[in-house]
Amino acid sequence: MASRSHRRPLRKRRTALTLTVAAAAVGLLVSLVIALLPGGGADTVRTAAEPATGARPTAPRATHATSPALKPSKTPKPSEASKASRAPASAAPTRSARPAPAATRPSAPRPVSGAAPLAGRIKPGTTYNGVATHYDAGDGDGACLYGPSPDLMVAAMNHADYETSRACGAYVLVRAANGASVTVRITNECPLPCAPGQLDLSKEAFAKLAGLSAGRIPITWSLQSPALSQTLSIRYKTGSSSHWCGIQALSHRNPLARLEVRTGGGWTRLTRTDYNYFLSPGGTGCGGPLRLTDIYGEQLTVDGIAIRPDTVQPTRVQFTRR
Structure with a gap:
């Protein structure tokens, strides 16, 4: 039979073990209660379970505080919004009424000086190279069917530049290599073999540039818009x-x-x-x-x-x- 001295220590160990188990149970119960509380979670449980002084640093935790309800922003009234974005009335461009065109000249806005959007082969502001010949122009009539001319300062345009009569009535300044010049009106067509750039002048006009015996001379010519006394x-x-x-x-x-x-x-x-x-x-x-x-x-x-x-x-x- 065991002595009393041996039985007492055993009772003490059982009591200590019982107290340890009870403490662990209480700790576990406390942890469960904390986990079930509002705002509790994995982080809360871990924090409660970790010792107060640990070797491992913990990252800062985001708080889960409930944000207050956002108030709707104030929408400006239509009148206030327009005031903020609208320029003063004096700064706003005003659209002026277009004047009524004249009865005899309903002209579209004029193009910039020298521009001729409806020109064909012959364009203003351009100098053309060619040769001048001469012919007997008679009374100045020709393929343009204008009839007799008031003067004989006329010419026949080569077939290419005549361009289905688009050159008819054009005034052309012709210059010779010697510096002489004459202005002629196109009233006729010079058929082939007249080459592009060639002008067949009346004898009277050719004589202003050179003697008729020259027969054929190099020239330059350009379109003109002369002063005229008569109307269309x-x-x-x-x-x-x-x-x-x-x-x-x-x-x-x-x-x-x-x-x-x-x-x-x-x-x-x-x-x-x-x-x-x-x-x-x-x-x-x-x-x-x-x-x-x-x-x-x-x-x-x-x-x-x-x-x-x-x-x-x-x-x-x-x-x-x-």
């Missing part, structure tokens, strides 16, 4: 009526680019022939208002021109000098 005129072709008509413009300062007639739907452009008339095969617009446009884009409106074949009818308008 209109002529209807032989056989014209309200069912068919051909219309021609005469004495225009600048080369003519378009001729239009007024119809119910607006303006109708007529086709130009190589003999310098604009045709309306079905009679559209014959005897009505006309609109003429030069190579610079300037437009002139002519009214009151009756169908009078082979009669030159003056107008009161002329293209601007360039």
Whole structure:
């Protein structure tokens, strides 16, 4: 039988073990309670379980405090918003009313000086090289069908630059190598073998540059917009009526680019022939208002021109000098 001295220590160990188990149970219970509390979690449990002084540094934890409800931002009233972004009335650009075009000159805005958006092969501000020859111009009439010329300072344009009569009526300054010059009006076409750049001058015009015996001389030439005293005129072709008509413009300062007639739907452009008339095969617009446009884009409106074949009818308008 064991002695009493041996039994007492055993009781003491059992008591100590019981106290240790009880302490561990209490600690576990406390941990569970803390974990179930609001705001508790893995971080909270870990913090409670770790010793107060540890060798391992802990990263700072984000707090989970509930953020207060955000207040809606104040939306400015329409009047306040417009005040903030609107410039003063005096600074705002005002759109000026466009003046009504003149009855005889409803012209589009003029292009910059020297620009000719409707020009063909012959353009202003350009100097062309070629040769000059001469021919007997008679009364100055030719392929352009202008009729007798008031003077014989006329020329025939080579076929390429004649360009289906687009050169008709153009004024050209011609210069010779010796410094002599003369201004001529294109009234005729010089057929092949006239080369591009070549001008066939009337004998009277050629004589201003050199003797007729020279026959052929090198020249330079350029388009002009001369001072003229007369206004533009209109002529209807032989056989014209309200069912068919051909219309021609005469004495225009600048080369003519378009001729239009007024119809119910607006303006109708007529086709130009190589003999310098604009045709309306079905009679559209014959005897009505006309609109003429030069190579610079300037437009002139002519009214009151009756169908009078082979009669030159003056107008009161002329293209601007360039």
